[in-house]
Amino acid sequence: MKMSHMFGNTLRDAPADAEVASHQLLARAGLIRQLGAGIYTLMPMGWRAIGKIEDIMREEINAIGGQEIYMPVVHPADLWKETGRWYKIGGEMSRFHDRKGHDMVLAMTHEEVVADLARREIQSYKQLPRLVYHIQTKWRDDARPRAGLIRVREFTMKDSYSLDADEAGLDKQYRAHYQAYFNIFTRCGVPAVAVASDVGMMGGSMAHEYMYLTPVGEDTLLLCDKCGYRANRQIALFQKPQVQAEDAGELQKVETPNVATIEDLAAFLKVPKARTAKAVFLMATFSEGEREEQKLVFSVVRGDMDVNETKLANALKAKELRPAHPEEIAAIGAVAGYASPVGQNGALVVVDDLITLSPNLVAGANQEGYHYTNVNYGRDYQADIVADIASAEEGSACPKCGSAMRTSRGVEVGNIFKLGTDYTDALGATFLDESGKEQTVIMGSYGIGSGRLLACAAEENHDDKGLIWPISIAPYQVHLLALRGGAEQGEALYADLQAAGLEVLFDDRDESPGIKFNDADLIGLPIRLTVSERSMKEGGVEFKLRHEDEKRIVALEDVVAQVLAAKEALLAEIAKKVVTVPFEE
C-alpha cells in the first residue's frame, strides 16, 4: 500500500476524549474512528489487523476441529422466548419489530441459534461431537461503553459452540479451547491468564475468563502468588477469618446518636469493625417466564467486609439486583442506618455464612439513634438464606492455601463456558444414543472479541512514540520510507518486497523526513526500511526493527532476503512463546 493513496490520516493530537493508551494510539495512527458511544469504524489498517487476528483464531479453532459457519445478526424473538432469555436479559439486548410486527432481536450471542441448528441437524450419536464457530457482529447495548475498543456496543466476536453426546466429550472440547485460547492470545502478543468466573447470563456449570492484566482493566481479580489460585472478584472465594467462640451475651439496646455508618459505629462503641454487622438493602428482580417479581433483600455481612452482589444474586437466583431506594426500605419499617435483622419481616434476609459463626455482634436496633449489642444469629434472628455473600479483597486468605491474595485489574479478552443442556433442553435438541435412548445434546460456548483483543494488543505493545505491533497481527510487516533521492529505489524495492510475498506499507508521500519517521513510529510496523540518497551513499538501505534502537545498512541486493529472514525470526520468536498451559479448574 502506498501511503499517498491510503484512506485516512495520522493525527498529531489524540482526540480529547481518548484516555487510555490503546484508544489514543489506535486513533492517532488512523486505525479506528468513532461513530458513536461504543461504535467504531475500523479504518484500512485497523481492519487489516483485525483480519490477522481473526485468521489466527481460525487457525487455532480449525486445529481443534472447528467448522466455520455464519449465523445471522437478526433473530426471530421466538427462539429467545423458548430459552427464556427474552425475559431474563434486560436492556442490553436490543429488540425491534419487523414490518409484520413480529418481535425480533439483534444478536448479542448465538447459543439459541446453535441449539436450534442442533435440534434440526443432530439425530444420532454418530453426528457427535461437533464444533461450529463463526466470526460475526454482536450488538450489546452496554450501559457504559468506555476506553476505545476495550468496551464497545457493536463488535465482532469469534464464538464457537461445541456439541457433545456426554460430559466427557464436553470436557474434552472445553479443554481443547482452554489451550487454543492461550495460543491465540500469545500469538496476538497479549499475555493472558485464565481465571475462574461467574457464568452470568450464559448459565451452565463451569466457566473461565481469560484476563489480560492491566490497570486499565475494569474487572478486579484475586490472585494467589503462592498456589496460583485466580478468580474474578465477582466469585472469588476466600477463607473467612477464624472466630473465637464466646458465650452469647444478653441482647442490649444502646444509644448511638448520629452513627449511621460502620466506621462511626465502631469508633463510637470502640469495637473493631469485625464485631459489627453491616446491613445492605438491595432490590432483587426474579423472573419466571414472562412474570417478574421484585423483592427487597436485607443482606448482612460482617462490618469489615462488603457484600458481593454477584454472589448474592447467585445465592438468590435473582435476575437483577440494584440498591434499594430509601422509600422501599422505609416501606418495610426498616430504619436506614440503624436497620436491624432482629425482628425483621417483609424482606428476604440473606446472611453471610461468617455471620452465623460470629457471636455478640453490634447491629442496628431499627430505631433512629440505637443499636443492639450481643446480637447472635439463631437466637435473635433467622435468615431466609445463609450463604457466602462477602467480597474477597486485597489480603483475603486464599481459599486453597490460605496465604494472602493480591488484587489486579484486568480486561476480559475471552471466555469459555460449559453450558451443559440449559439451551438444548429448552429447545429440545436431542439425539439417539448407541442404545437407542433419547439424550439431550450437551453444549459449550467459547468467545473472543476481535476488537477488544486488538485494543489489548495495542495496550500491551507500545511505547511513548507509538504502537509496536507483533508481526503476527501488524497491518503490514514492512514500513518502507523513501526520503530525498530514494524515490526510484523505493519504488523498485516496493515491487520486489511484494513480489517476495511481503506486506509493505510504502511511504512515498512528499513529506519531510521527520514526519515520515514519526508516523512510522506511531503506526509501529515491525520492520522499517529507509531508502534515500544518503542511505545509498552509505551502501544501500537502512534497516531497523521497531522494537530495537539499532539501525544498520543493508546492500540493495540483500534487502529482500534480509527482510524475509527478519520476518521469519520475529514469527519464530512469537511461536516460541506458545506453550502448553496446565488446565486448572
Add this chain to the structure above:
RNA sequence: CGGGGUGUAGCGCAGCCUGGCAGCGCACCGCGUUUGGGACGCGGUGGUCGGCGGUUCGAAUCCGCCCACCCCGACCA
C-alpha cells in the same frame, strides 16, 4: 440509571464571567525555498459556535428545555 464534566473548522484549543465583525496552533490547497527525526516564507480554503425555544436593537456569550459524547459508580463480556 445516579454523580461529575465537555460540546466553537478534520484534530487540539481560546473567546463566554462583563452580549457588539468567530479567532489561534496543527492539518488542508497554491507558489517558492527547503529535505535523515513533526522545516520556512507569501497567499488561500474550510464554521448552522450540538439542537430547539426565550430575553434583547443585537446571543457562541444570558435563561429554559432537549440531545450527544467523556469520566466515576451501578451494570455488563
